[in-house]
Amino acid sequence: MSDTATETPRLYRGRDDRLLAGVGSGLAEHLGIDPVVVRLALLALGVGGIGVALYLMLAFILPVRPEGQGDDATDAEEGERPRRKGRDLGQLLAYILLACGFGTLLIVFGGVFDPLLWLIVFGTLGAAVLWQQANPAQRDQWVTTTGFRSRKSWMRTGLGVLLVVTGVFGFLAFQQQLQEARTGLTFAITMLIGIGLIVAPWIVGLMRERDRERRERIRSQERAELAAHIHDSVLHTLTLIQRRADDPREVQRLARVQERALRSWLYQRPADAETTVTPALERAAAEVEEAHGVPIEVVCVGDCPIDDGLRAALQAAREAMVNASKYAGADSISVFGEVEPEEVLIFVRDRGAGFDLDAIPEDRMGVRGSIIGRMRRHGGSARIRTAPGEGTEVQLRMPRGPVAPGASDGT
Amino acid sequence: MGDENTFAGGATPRVVIVDDHRLFRSGVRGELGDAVEVVGEAGDVDSAVRVITEQVPDLVLLDVHLPGGGGVEVLRRVLTRHPEIRFLALSVSDAAEDVIGVVRGGARGYVTKTISGKELADAIVRVADGDAVFSPRLAGFVLDAFAATDAPPVDPELDRLTQREREVLRLIARGYAYKEVARELFISVKTVETHVSSVLRKLQLSNRHELSRWATARKLV
Numbered sequence: 001m002s003d004t005a006t007e008t009p010r011l012y013r014g015r016d017d018r019l020l021a022g023v024g025s026g027l028a029e030h031l032g033i034d035p036v037v038v039r040l041a042l043l044a045l046g047v048g049g050i051g052v053a054l055y056l057m058l059a060f061i062l063p064v065r066p067e068g069q070g071d072d073a074t075d076a077e078e079g080e081r082p083r084r085k086g087r088d089l090g091q092l093l094a095y096i097l098l099a100c101g102f103g104t105l106l107i108v109f110g111g112v113f114d115p116l117l118w119l120i121v122f123g124t125l126g127a128a129v130l131w132q133q134a135n136p137a138q139r140d141q142w143v144t145t146t147g148f149r150s151r152k153s154w155m156r157t158g159l160g161v162l163l164v165v166t167g168v169f170g171f172l173a174f175q176q177q178l179q180e181a182r183t184g185l186t187f188a189i190t191m192l193i194g195i196g197l198i199v200a201p202w203i204v205g206l207m208r209e210r211d212r213e214r215r216e217r218i219r220s221q222e223r224a225e226l227a228a229h230i231h232d233s234v235l236h237t238l239t240l241i242q243r244r245a246d247d248p249r250e251v252q253r254l255a256r257v258q259e260r261a262l263r264s265w266l267y268q269r270p271a272d273a274e275t276t277v278t279p280a281l282e283r284a285a286a287e288v289e290e291a292h293g294v295p296i297e298v299v300c301v302g303d304c305p306i307d308d309g310l311r312a313a314l315q316a317a318r319e320a321m322v323n324a325s326k327y328a329g330a331d332s333i334s335v336f337g338e339v340e341p342e343e344v345l346i347f348v349r350d351r352g353a354g355f356d357l358d359a360i361p362e363d364r365m366g367v368r369g370s371i372i373g374r375m376r377r378h379g380g381s382a383r384i385r386t387a388p389g390e391g392t393e394v395q396l397r398m399p400r401g402p403v404a405p406g407a408s409d410g411t
Numbered sequence: 412m413g414d415e416n417t418f419a420g421g422a423t424p425r426v427v428i429v430d431d432h433r434l435f436r437s438g439v440r441g442e443l444g445d446a447v448e449v450v451g452e453a454g455d456v457d458s459a460v461r462v463i464t465e466q467v468p469d470l471v472l473l474d475v476h477l478p479g480g481g482g483v484e485v486l487r488r489v490l491t492r493h494p495e496i497r498f499l500a501l502s503v504s505d506a507a508e509d510v511i512g513v514v515r516g517g518a519r520g521y522v523t524k525t526i527s528g529k530e531l532a533d534a535i536v537r538v539a540d541g542d543a544v545f546s547p548r549l550a551g552f553v554l555d556a557f558a559a560t561d562a563p564p565v566d567p568e569l570d571r572l573t574q575r576e577r578e579v580l581r582l583i584a585r586g587y588a589y590k591e592v593a594r595e596l597f598i599s600v601k602t603v604e605t606h607v608s609s610v611l612r613k614l615q616l617s618n619r620h621e622l623s624r625w626a627t628a629r630k631l632v
Contacts, residue, residue, distance in 0.1 A: 263505075295525075299551035299584045302558065334547060334586025338554070347585045393585070 012065035013058075020092070021059040043099050053124055060156070123167025126160045233261055253293040260286055277310060277344060278303040281337045284318040292325035295332045302339030304400065310344055312378040313398040319370040320348035320394035328352025328392060343399045351391040357384055371396075424539040427451040427466055429459040429485060430474040430501070435524070439472065439501075442528030447535055455479045460488045467493060470539040473518060475502035475509045486516040499538045501526075507552050515615050520544030542604045543611040550583040553614055569617040572610060579606045 014025030014035075024042055028035035045051025237258040244250045278300040285296040306314070317335065324333045330352030338345045357367075367384065371394060375382040380398035426447045428436050431454045440449050450466045453459035456479030463471055463485070471489075473482045482500060489496060500518040502509060510521050520538045522531065523546060534544040545553070557572050572580070575596075582592040589607075593600045 297547060297586065299547045301551050301554045301584065336547065336551070336581075336585040338581065338584075349586045351586075 011062060013062045014065060021055075022064065023055055023058045023062065026062060026065070027058070039095060040098075043095060123164055123171070126163025126165075126167060229265065233265075234258060249293050252295070253290070256295055257290055276303045276305055277314070277337060277339055280306060280314050281317065281335065281346065284314060285321060285335055288318060288321040288325055292322065294325040294328075294330065296321060296325075296335055297332060298335045298337070300337040300339075304339045304344070307400075309378040309380060309398045310400070312374050313344060313346055313380055313396050316371045316374050316382060316396050317346045317348055317394075319374075320396070323367065324348060324350040324352065324392060324394075327355070330391065339400075341400075343397055346396040346398075347393060348396075349391065349393040354386045354388050354390040354392050356388055357386055423448045424469040424535060425450045425466070426470050426472060426535060426539075427453065427459075427463050427468045428472045429453045429463075429477065429482070430472070431455060431477055432474075435474075439531070443532055443535070444528070446532035456481070456484045456488075459485045463489050463496065464492065468496065470497045470499060470535055472535070473498050473500050473513070475500055475504055475513050482513050482518070483516040486513070486518060490517045497538050497541070499534060499544060501531075505548055507556075510549055510552055511556065511614070514549070514611070517615065519611060521549045522546050523548070537604075541608075543607045545580070545583050545607055545610075547584045547586050550580045553610060554580050554584065556614075569613050572613065576606050576610050579603055580610060583607075 011030040012026050013022035014029065024039040025035045027042075028038040031038070042051050042055055045054060237254050241251050241254050244254070281300060282298045285298045289296045304310075317337075321333060321335065324330065328350040330350035332350075334347075334349045336345075336347040336349075371384070372382045375396055375398065378398065380396065382397070383395040384392065385395070386392035423445065424447050426443075426449050428439055428449060429452070430436050430439070433454065436452050436454075440452075443449070447470075450468050451462040453462045454477075456477050459471075459473075459477070471485075473485060475482045477485065482498075482502075486498060490498075498518040498520075500510075500513040500521045501524055502513075502521070503524045504510075505523065514521055519541075520534060520543055522534055522544060526534070526546075538544050553572075554577065557570075578596060579592055582595055583589075587595065589600050589603045593603045596603075
């Protein structure tokens with residue numbers, strides 16, 4: 001398992017190459033050294049007692065390397081179960097024998113094997129488990145789920161408490177101080193329980209309070225964002241309107257622009273203006289309206305993606321809107337777009353001055369070039385209905401799908 | 412409240428204005444002037460129901476968004492007892508959900524608040540006369556909603572628009588007034604009104620679930 005790591009691998013417990021819980025192989029990979037070295041080191045420490053505590057602690061804390069084949073990473077405690085085919089029993093046996101050898105040597109030669117040490121180890125281990133429970137991620141969970149922890153984390157907490165208690169009592173008993181300490185302990189425990197009973201509701205209340213505060217904070221953030229938006233757009237426009245109060249056209253323009261901005265902010269349109277007909281038409285209308293100050297009402301039925309022909313039709317429609325805004329003198333312009341299975345129809349209509357179509361000289365580009373000519377070139381057609389005093393309606397018709405060149409029936 | 416043709420004659424329709432903005436109510440009152448007789452105002456659902464049942468007006472100008480359940484709630488509570496009262500919905504919202512919802516709730520027309528005073532007065536008289544008023548946008552919605560499916564209709568009578576109805580709606584969506592529609596299609600204004608009323612009936616009575624699904628899917632415009 002001594003792969004040359006290009007970047008330091010995260011510290012996990014090994015999955016396939018483990019002997020016990022995979023701590024050794026995980027550490028080895030993380031440190032970039034041979035697992036045998038790590039295992040021997042752990043073994044040496046283990047015989048002294050500290051290594052066992054360290055090992056167990058790491059086994060608890062480290063997550064199993066995620067492999068994404070459905071194994072949940074929660075089987076931390078069950079790591080020892082011999083169900084992994086990757087575990088080499090012979091190797092494990094060798095290590096165990098080695099440990100026994102070390103142990104015997106120690107018992108025979110050294111007095112280091114002090115039961116006291118083991119009790120301290122228990123205490124430390126329990127404390128470690130409890131502290132680990134309180135890491136930020138867990139704490140978050142603790143707060144947000146109003147205190148219902150998973151069974152596993154209860155098990156861990158219980159185990160931690162048990163270990164600490166064993167350690168403390170064992171230590172006291174071993175020191176022959178338990179007898180004297182008993183009365184004091186009883187008192188202390190009773191006091192603790194009493195305090196717990198008093199404090200528990202308060203803690204629960206505190207947690208609820210905190211929960212509420214968090215929600216409140218999120219809400220007030222949203223409100224602040226809304227306020228900022230309103231301030232930047234609406235209030236700004238209102239100020240402008242007050243200043244330009246003597247220019248009704250400008251006031252109307254400002255109000256319309258703001259209205260549109262607010263609407264699109266409130267009901268954020270999902271469609272992209274560049275890809276389908278309806279939003280593109282609405283956007284063209286909005287831009288023309290902004291530039292020329294005549295309100296344009298757009299109604300669309302159906303929608304479809306824009307191709308070359310439709311892009312030309314949209315440009316022609318835009319040109320028609322500009323003409324209507326500039327020359328018709330109408331109060332408003334109606335734009336209607338309809339997407340049918342075979343074709344797209346766009347109507348731009350005003351109730352303004354109208355004009356005599358025949359009176360327009362041949363060389364006037366506006367109508368003939370950018371509307372009729374453009375539509376014809378892309379296989380569509382354009383019809384203009386107008387008469388002086390009758391208003392104007394530009395009718396654009398563009399077949400959908402592959403462009404059929406030359407097909408035109410413009411009048 | 413008199414016979415159907417009173418308003419076309421000369422008497423002014425009696426109107427209750429329901430809107431939660433007092434400023435808007437007085438604005439509408441001022442704009443309408445002598446065209447209608449405003450007999451009551453209300454700013455929320457409960458007071459609206461009270462005023463309407465007290466006054467029994469010819470027409471109610473109803474805001475879609477109201478505290479206490481919205482315009483739809485007013486329609487529900489009033490129409491069971493007074494089916495003869497006509498409602499014209501008025502809103503700043505162009506959301507399909509609102510428009511279709513209030514029309515299916517029983518309103519005989521829908522106009523946006525940007526409508527001019529004269530147009531509003533026309534719409535009121537028209538609705539008070541028993542006709543329907545479709546704004547271009549509502550016409551667009553209806554076309555869209557009834558075209559939104561390939562599924563066979565459950566009730567062909569109600570679930571489909573006739574060719575003529577579609578033509579009328581299309582012209583309204585293009586911004587044509589009823590008179591202009593009539594001229595364009597070489598029919599009488601009365602016939603246009605009949606077509607629109609028939610579309611309104613279909614819109615209100617059709618159980619086609621696509622309709623409501625369409626409206627919710629297309630929350631915004």
